[in-house]
Amino acid sequence: MSVSLHLAQQPDADALLSRSPLAALVGMLLDQQVPMEWAFAGPLAIARRLGGDDLDAREIAAYDPDAFAALLSAKPAVHRYPGSMAKRVQQLCQYLIEHYDGDASALWRGAADGKELLARLTALPGFGAQKSQIFLALLGKQFGVRPTGWRAAAGPYGEDGCHRSVADITDPESLAAVRTHKQQAKQAAKSAKAAGTGKAAPGRTAK
Structure with a gap:
């Protein structure tokens, strides 16, 4: 299946994400506490700083940790926290x-069902439950990796027609829809937190 991701919003970076399972995994790993485009442009930035246009797990794993951290920290930094993300x-x-x-593709190749694939993803360093479900949804929706029960295993991120995460971004319109959804979710969380603080309404005393 031909894959054409639009997560970095940069042609070269998106081309690497589309052809390299490892790059897609690394981009997903970096996608926290920074804008999505910054995170998913990271794999290409790392590849070029290593002197190529692709990523190799063995080369990265064998790299001197301090030198690799310096590689990601060089301006412009690959992440807001380049040292800790280099380690991850x-x-x-x-x-x-x-x-x-x-x-990296062996992760999903041969997975018996969505539940097993989710377990494999969750076992990865740096991948919690939510990140694993989002990546599972990305695999199903855009990479064509669809073992039995993949939507259920991906939870709400696997729903058809939703705009909840990077799994649903295919063009500028869907990107805007995902951003709107995230803003609404953040506002709803703030409102729920405020409602649970026990603050009294004007004119009343909290007990």
Whole structure:
């Protein structure tokens, strides 16, 4: 299946994400506490700083940790927290070597069902439950990786026609829809938190 991602919003960076399972995984790993485009442009930035246009798990895993952290920290930094993310990227690559012979696509190849694939993703360093569900949804919706029960395993991110995450971004319009959804969710969370603080209404005393 031909894949054409639009997550970095940069042609070269998106082309790498589309052809390289490892780059897609690294982009997903970096997608926290920074704008989505910054995170998913990271794999290409790392590849170019390593002197190429692709990522290799063995090369990254074998890199001197301090030198790799410096590589990601060089301006413009690959992430807001380049040192800690450099460590996580290397841990991810080391895990892939140990469990999948360095082949990121082997993660989903042969998974019996969505539940097993989710378990494989959740076992990755740096991948919590939510990140794993989002990446599972991305695999199903845009990579054509659809083992039995994949939508259910991906939870709300697997729903058809929704705009909840990077899994649903295919063009500028869907990007805007996902941003709107996230803003609404953030506002709803703030409102729920405020409602639960026990603040009294004007003119009343909280007990």
